[in-house]
Each structure stands twice: as C-alpha cells, then as structure tokens.
Amino acid sequence: MISKPTMKYQKLRLIKFGGEAGRKENGFGIIAGHKKKKGTEEVARLDQKLRDLQHRLRAGEETGARVRRKYKYSKLFRVEPGSKLNLRKINPEFTAGHKKKKAALKELEQLDQRLRALQFRLYAEGQQSLLICLQALDAAGKDGTIIHVSGAMNPQGTRVHSFKVPTREETAHDFLWRIGQRVPARGEVVIFNRSHYEDVLVVRVRGIVPKKVWKQRYQMINEFEKKLVANGTHVLKFFLHISPEEQLRRFKKRLDDPARHWKISESDYTEREFWDDYIEAYKEAVIRTSTKHAPWHVIPSNNKWFRNLAVTRIVVETLEAMNMNFPKPTVNIKNIRRKYHQVVAVDEKKKGRQPVAGETENGDGRQLVKAGKPQDAMVGAIALTEAIPANGEETILSQPLPPTASMPQRIANTA
Ligand code: ATP
Numbered sequence: 016m017i018s019k020p021t022m023k024y025q026k027l028r029l030i031k032f033g034g035e036a037g038r039k040e041n042g043f044g045i046i047a048g049h050k051k052k053k054g055t056e057e058v059a060r061l062d063q064k065l066r067d068l069q070h071r072l073r074a075g076e077e078t079g080a081r082v083r084r085k086y087k088y089s090k091l092f093r094v095e096p097g098s099k100l101n102l103r104k105i106n107p108e109f110t111a112g113h114k115k116k117k118a119a120l121k122e123l124e125q126l127d128q129r130l131r132a133l134q135f136r137l138y139a140e141g142q143q144s145l146l147i148c149l150q151a152l153d154a155a156g157k158d159g160t161i162i163h164v165s166g167a168m169n170p171q172g173t174r175v176h177s178f179k180v181p182t183r184e185e186t187a188h189d190f191l192w193r194i195g196q197r198v199p200a201r202g203e204v205v206i207f208n209r210s211h212y213e214d215v216l217v218v219r220v221r222g223i224v225p226k227k228v229w230k231q232r233y234q235m236i237n238e239f240e241k242k243l244v245a246n247g248t249h250v251l252k253f254f255l256h257i258s259p260e261e262q263l264r265r266f267k268k269r270l271d272d273p274a275r276h277w278k279i280s281e282s283d284y285t286e287r288e289f290w291d292d293y294i295e296a297y298k299e300a301v302i303r304t305s306t307k308h309a310p311w312h313v314i315p316s317n318n319k320w321f322r323n324l325a326v327t328r329i330v331v332e333t334l335e336a337m338n339m340n341f342p343k344p345t346v347n348i349k350n351i352r353r354k355y356h357q358v359v360a361v362d363e364k365k366k367g368r369q370p371v372a373g374e375t376e377n378g379d380g381r382q383l384v385k386a387g388k389p390q391d392a393m394v395g396a397i398a399l400t401e402a403i404p405a406n407g408e409e410t411i412l413s414q415p416l417p418p419t420a421s422m423p424q425r426i427a428n429t430a
C-alpha cells in the first residue's frame with residue numbers, strides 16, 4: 016500500500032492508479048492508501064433501496080414479503096426530516112406485503128412479548144423514557160392502538176393521557192403547559208392520545224388562534240421535543256392514516272352497534288367536512304416537525320391489524336435501540352444465592368426429602384430458580400432480596416417473573 020503523505024495526490028492518482036482502472040484492479044477500492052470503510056457500499060445500496068421503498072409506499076404501491084424481513088419499520092414509515100410528503104398519495108390499505116391477517120397476528124403476538132420484556136427493562140433501568148404521540152382524524156384508531164400497545168405492557172411504568180379541548184385553566188397558559196405536566200418520567204412509557212399537535216391542527220383548521228400564532232408553534236414544538244430528548248426521553252410520533260371512505264364505514268359500525276353509541280359525537284361529522292384542510296394541516300405539521308430526534312411515522316391504518324403491527328414494531332425497534340441495562344444489584348448475589356439454597360435445603364428437610372439440583376418446581380406450586388439460566392437466576396435473585404427470611408424464619412417464594420399477563424389499559428383523562 017502506498018503511504019499517503021509521501022506523494023502529491025494529483026500525481027499519485029495519475030501515475031499509480033490511473034483513475035477508475037486502478038480502482039478496479041485492486042478489486043476492493045483502495046485509493047491512495049485509504050481503504051474504503053468496510054460495508055460502506057452495502058450501506059449506501061441499502062439506503063438507496065430503502066428510499067425506493069419509501070417512494071413506492073408514498074406512491075401507494077404494495078411491496079413484497081422481502082420488506083417485512085429486511086427493513087426496519089421505524090425507517091420505512093418514517094418521514095425523513097426535510098423530505099416532501101403527499102398524504103393523499105399514501106395508500107391507507109398498504110400492508111407491507113402481509114397478505115393474511117392470521118399470519119400477521121402471529122407476528123404481532125411475538126412483537127408483544129418483545130415489547131413486554133423491553134418495557135420491563137426500561138422500567139427496571141429507570142434512566143430513559145419513551146413518549147408516543149398518536150394523532151389522527153376521528154375513528155382512525157387511536158383508541159384501538161392504545162388498547163393494543165398499552166395492553167402489552169405492565170401498567171406500572173406506563174401511562175396514557177388523552178388531550179381534549181383545553182380547559183379554562185389550560186387555555187390561560189401557553190399551549191405546552193399542559194403537555195409538559197404529562198411527559199414521561201424516567202423509566203416510563205407514556206402514550207399521548209392527541210397531543211400538543213392539536214395546537215397546529217384543529218386550532219389552525221378551525222381558526223381558533225390567528226395564523227401568526229400557530230405558525231410559530233412548529234419551532235416551539237421542535238425546541239420542546241429537543242429538550243425532552245436531551246433529558247433522556249425518546250419521542251415517537253404517529254399519524255394514523257385512513258381514507259374518508261374507511262372513516263364513514265367506521266361511523267356506520269358505531270351507529271349499528273348500540274354499545275358504541277356513546278362514542279358518537281356531532282364533531283365527528285362537522286370535522287369530516289374539513290377533511291382536506293386537516294390533511295393540509297397534518298402535512299405541514301409533519302414536514303416541519305419530523306426531526307432526527309423526534310420523527311413522525313405515517314401509518315397506513317385502514318387495516319386495524321396492520322396498524323397495530325406497524326406501530327408495535329416501531330415501538331419495539333425504538334426500545335431495542337435504546338440499549339437499556341438492568342441496574343446493578345444492590346446486594347451481593349453470591350451471598351444471596353447461598354442463602355437461597357439454605358432456605359431450600361431447610362424447606363425440603365422439613366418435608367423429608369433432598370432437593371434435586373436444577374429443580375424448578377417442588378411439587379406444591381412453589382418455584383425454584385433453574386440452574387444454568389443466568390437471566391432467570393437474576394430475576395429470581397432480585398425477587399429473592401425481598402423474600403429473604405430473617406434467621407430461623409421460613410419463607411415461601413412467590414414466582415419471581417417479569418410481567419407476562421396482558422395488562423388492562425390505564426387512561427388518565429384531563430378533567
Ligand atoms: P374519539 O376517537 O373517542 O372520538 P377523540 O380524541 O376524538 O376520541 P373527543 O372527546 O371526541 O376525543 O374529542 C376531543 C376533541 O378535543 C377533538 O375534537 C380535538 O380536536 C379537541 N382538542 C384537543 N386538543 C385541542 C386543543 N389544543 N385545542 C382545541 N381543541 C382540541
């Protein structure tokens with residue numbers, strides 16, 4: 016290889032490499048001693064493919080199963096900062112190559128499990144947090160998405176907040192006042208059912224404040240979200256995209272089902288008349304506030320199952336990228352393990368039998384930690400610290416597992 020500082024580059028290129036020919040000759044792109052960073056070409060190729068796919072998605076074209084495996088949904092559905100967006104062209108029926116709902120639901124089940132485990136880790140770590148903002152026109156499925164996503168998580172460490180027409184007190188403050196009070200604390204996942212974006216959407220469409228007021232809010236929102244991110248909150252924003260025809264179908268369903276009558280409001284129909292204005296307002300809001308640190312995703316939502324799949328997958332991908340760690344134990348695990356085995360031995364002695372190594376269950380419903388599985392042992396050990404008996408005391412160990420059951424949604428509405 017030629018050392019870089021020894022020759023003038025202009026000469027070097029002419030004499031030694033002969034431009035393109037030199038590059039081809041060595042086969043892997045050595046130019047004047049600079050080896051191309053490994054994988055750069057592959058990354059560029061994939062980036063280009065991703066851009067093509069995003070383009071096809073924007074153009075409303077369906078894509079194949081390849082998309083499901085290869086591309087992160089957090090990229091596929093993301094609105095790149097500074098890019099153009101034509102919401103009218105995005106096909107709300109798009110399912111990224113998923114043909115069968117049944118198969119997609121299987122995938123969704125697996126995603127839910129991953130989400131559960133990741134949220135447990137986020138909660139345990141207690142350092143970072145996640146804010147999910149859901150925005151959509153009426154009946155686009157904010158509620159359904161919330162039920163699904165929050166249902167997969169432990170209510171401890173998650174919150175949902177619905178933002179309605181501001182109260183008198185809220186209106187007396189700046190528009191971000193009520194939002195700031197509801198953002199997640201460390202370790203939390205918070206879902207906003209509508210959000211600060213209403214203040215550049217309904218407010219604009221219905222002329223609630225003058226243009227010069229809502230215009231400056233984009234920048235205020237960007238600064239606000241930047242501050243959140245700087246404090247360890249990850250921000251995801253979703254626009255659930257449905258067609259006007261699908262909205263009408265859902266309105267009919269509500270009418271046909273007495274159990275859903277309570278959901279019907281006059282405003283569903285009055286706001287529908289402003290559909291185009293809303294789409295225009297969404298477009299500008301999304302373009303102006305989709306940033307690297309707080310990206311927008313446009314989710315084709317005519318199919319409820321695909322909407323849930325896409326949102327859950329993006330949440331999972333985001334949590335996975337947060338590299339959360341369980342906190343270091345506050346006790347000496349070696350000692351605790353010893354104590355644990357002492358407890359087991361005493362317990363079994365009383366029952367008149369020897370514990371078998373690696374035993375997980377002792378026959379009466381009590382669980383022991385399985386040998387050779389560090390993760391179980393760790394979770395077991397954490398639970399044990401709370402269950403350790405005092406000297407001579409007897410204890411029954413409850414099952415020390417992270418939350419597995421589907422938890423009910425918890426919504427705190429504004430008064
Ligand atoms: P659903 O899907 O059940 O109808 P929703 O979110 O539409 O849920 P509603 O109680 O029907 O809930 O409506 C809340 C209303 O509050 C929406 O019309 C929304 O535009 C309005 N709203 C929210 N924030 C603001 C705001 N900052 N300024 C004015 N209106 C707001």
Ligand code: MG
Nearest residue numbers: 153280282283
């Ligand atoms: Mg409504």
